[in-house]
Each structure stands twice: as C-alpha cells, then as structure tokens.
Amino acid sequence: LQWSSPLEAIEQLKSQEIWVPPPQFYELCRLCNFSSLRELHQFSSARALEGCERWLPVMLTASDGYVQLLPGDELYPDDPDYTGEKNEMMSTDKKVEDLMKEGSVFHRIVIKTLNNLAVYVNIQAKYKHINPLMINTDCSDCNSRL
Numbered sequence: 001l002q003w004s005s006p007l008e009a010i011e012q013l014k015s016q017e018i019w020v021p022p023p024q025f026y027e028l029c030r031l032c033n034f035s036s037l038r039e040l041h042q043f044s045s046a047r048a049l050e051g052c053e054r055w056l057p058v059m060l061t062a063s064d065g066y067v068q069l070l071p072g073d074e075l076y077p078d079d080p081d082y083t084g085e086k087n088e089m090m091s092t093d094k095k096v097e098d099l100m101k102e103g104s105v106f107h108r109i110v111i112k113t114l115n116n117l118a119v120y121v122n123i124q125a126k127y128k129h130i131n132p133l134m135i136n137t138d139c140s141d142c143n144s145r146l
Helices: 006-014 022-031 037-050 096-102
Strands: 058-062 065-069 107-113 116-121
Touching: 006 022, 022 107, 022 116, 058 096, 065 096, 096 107
Parallel strands: none
Antiparallel strands: 058 065, 065 107, 107 116
C-alpha cells in the first residue's frame, strides 16, 4: 500500500510507476478540486442528500485508442446496454483527435495507452456534484490546487 495525494497518484501514473484504471483516474481528477481532506468532507456532507445517478461507461473504440463515454456526452447512447445482453460494441475508423475536434459536448475519458489518459468534461454535473479537473497524463499542465 502507498498513501498518495490525488496529484501524486496522477504524477505516478504519468511516469508509469503505477497504473490507475479509468474510473479511478476520473475520481482522482475530481479529488484534485479539493485542497484538504476537511474541504472534501465539507463538500461531501453538504452534497450527500442531493442524490446520485447510475453511470455506465460506454466504450467507443477509435482507430488509435478508446473513448469511455459517460452520461451527458453527445455520443453517449440513448439506451445503454446496462446488462450486457445486447453485446453491442461501438467503434469508428476515426482517430481520437478527430472525434474531439468534431465534438462539442463532452463527458468522457480518452484512453490512448494504459498510462495516457485524459478527462474531458464541459457539462454541468448533476446533483450539485463537482466535475473533475480536465487532466491529460500526456502533458504537464495539471492544474490541481493540491
């Protein structure tokens, strides 16, 4: 076990010292909004009664990577396959960069390699939640307040 701040864990992911699955990367980016555990606790206590929604990331395979689509993203399906019974796969011959240039409403995690992840969110979070900071592990402009 290792205790790390969210930004430290992201830096270790960038340097390939550790691997963090995309959902946990998303949450680390969200935790980067808070400068202390006390601030996080205050936020979570105030927001606790607002509710939550069920999320199912939908994987879109591109020619040079993957995009995990989340609810609210313009490419997110109207009727996602919550049970896996439909066994539907979303794919495109386009590159990830082209998908990003063509789009305008984002709630997604872009995955180019195991250690090259990026979060893109420009929608309003529901239930008074807080969006993750948009961090790309392929660059050094992590703008966390931690």
